[in-house]
Amino acid sequence: MRISVSLFLLAVASTAAFAEAPADFLNAYAQEAKQQNPGYKGPSPQQGQRFFTSLHGHEWSCSSCHTSNPVTAGRHEVTNKVIEPLAPSANAARFTRQAKVDKWFKRNCNDVLGRACSAEEKADVMAYLLSVK
Amino acid sequence: MKSKILVWDLPTRWFHWLLALSFAGAWLTSESERYSALHVMLGYTLLGLIAFRLVWGFAGTRYARFADFAYSPAKIGQYLKSLASRSPGHYLGHNPAGAVAVFLLLALGLATGISGWLTYNDIGGEAYEEVHEFLANFMLLVVGVHIAGVIVSSFLHRENLARAMVTGYKEGETDAAIRQKRGLVALLLVAAVAGFWGLWFNGNLDSLVSGQAEAHAGYDGGHDDDD
Numbered sequence: 001m002r003i004s005v006s007l008f009l010l011a012v013a014s015t016a017a018f019a020e021a022p023a024d025f026l027n028a029y030a031q032e033a034k035q036q037n038p039g040y041k042g043p044s045p046q047q048g049q050r051f052f053t054s055l056h057g058h059e060w061s062c063s064s065c066h067t068s069n070p071v072t073a074g075r076h077e078v079t080n081k082v083i084e085p086l087a088p089s090a091n092a093a094r095f096t097r098q099a100k101v102d103k104w105f106k107r108n109c110n111d112v113l114g115r116a117c118s119a120e121e122k123a124d125v126m127a128y129l130l131s132v133k
Numbered sequence: 134m135k136s137k138i139l140v141w142d143l144p145t146r147w148f149h150w151l152l153a154l155s156f157a158g159a160w161l162t163s164e165s166e167r168y169s170a171l172h173v174m175l176g177y178t179l180l181g182l183i184a185f186r187l188v189w190g191f192a193g194t195r196y197a198r199f200a201d202f203a204y205s206p207a208k209i210g211q212y213l214k215s216l217a218s219r220s221p222g223h224y225l226g227h228n229p230a231g232a233v234a235v236f237l238l239l240a241l242g243l244a245t246g247i248s249g250w251l252t253y254n255d256i257g258g259e260a261y262e263e264v265h266e267f268l269a270n271f272m273l274l275v276v277g278v279h280i281a282g283v284i285v286s287s288f289l290h291r292e293n294l295a296r297a298m299v300t301g302y303k304e305g306e307t308d309a310a311i312r313q314k315r316g317l318v319a320l321l322l323v324a325a326v327a328g329f330w331g332l333w334f335n336g337n338l339d340s341l342v343s344g345q346a347e348a349h350a351g352y353d354g355g356h357d358d359d360d
Binding site: 076077079082097099100107 | 342
């Protein structure tokens, strides 16, 4: 019990200590994409939207659960559970913590693409999500 | 006189393997959203099984009772030391190291299930998500040590402990045997798990999955979500 309490406190403390802003993720992914490809032209909201709403060889797109209008709440394809809006303009809690963002990009990219997303893809999606109001 | 004697009653054995199955299943369904309903079902199953085991730890047969394997830290140390000696300590029921695994796995299973439930139902903030993952990893580690211990102990004492958990029988003195298999209790346990899974796959328990009973179309407002 004492272990779980201290773990809880640790988790709370790390939440406060590593708080990020959504734009930080956009910048970090864009920078990473630039490093991987010197000809990289920068993130594109249009490309991000296309990526977000398209199928990638598997049964779901990002928009299957998050809807093609990410300022609205979505629904989980399997459990029917409500998913809070993904766009930071509609949900201030989104993209504010590195560990959470890393975890969910990893899980969801695996489900949607069957692989990890590239920095370029993530930068485009961030640009798209930051552009919708 | 040594002979094949019954040591593990049926409910204890079914509990053990259903718990192993639920934990393995929950682990394998944890990485994809595709399996999240299944993951939640297995979490409930695990919690229900542990609730049963807590009762059975007092109401079960001799070797299933907590009092039979509540060893002091000194005894546990002594047993572990004896494993490296020429005459490793032998126990008919859970040995002291196995007992540690049992208590740890029960506690971890309970804590993992509860933290998972809190996470899934958005209670208590996001912190429980990481607590849940940490506990599940820790539990996997204990499972690994438990399996390694079973293998080591099986070789040291030349008895197949895993098989004993299937058949219920070990080699021992005739008067150390338990007298009853408690088949009816085992049947009720298995029927409860099977019934729960049946209702789950039939969609009767969808309110547990979607986390919102009222919003679900076709939900009759009854109390069928009481598990």
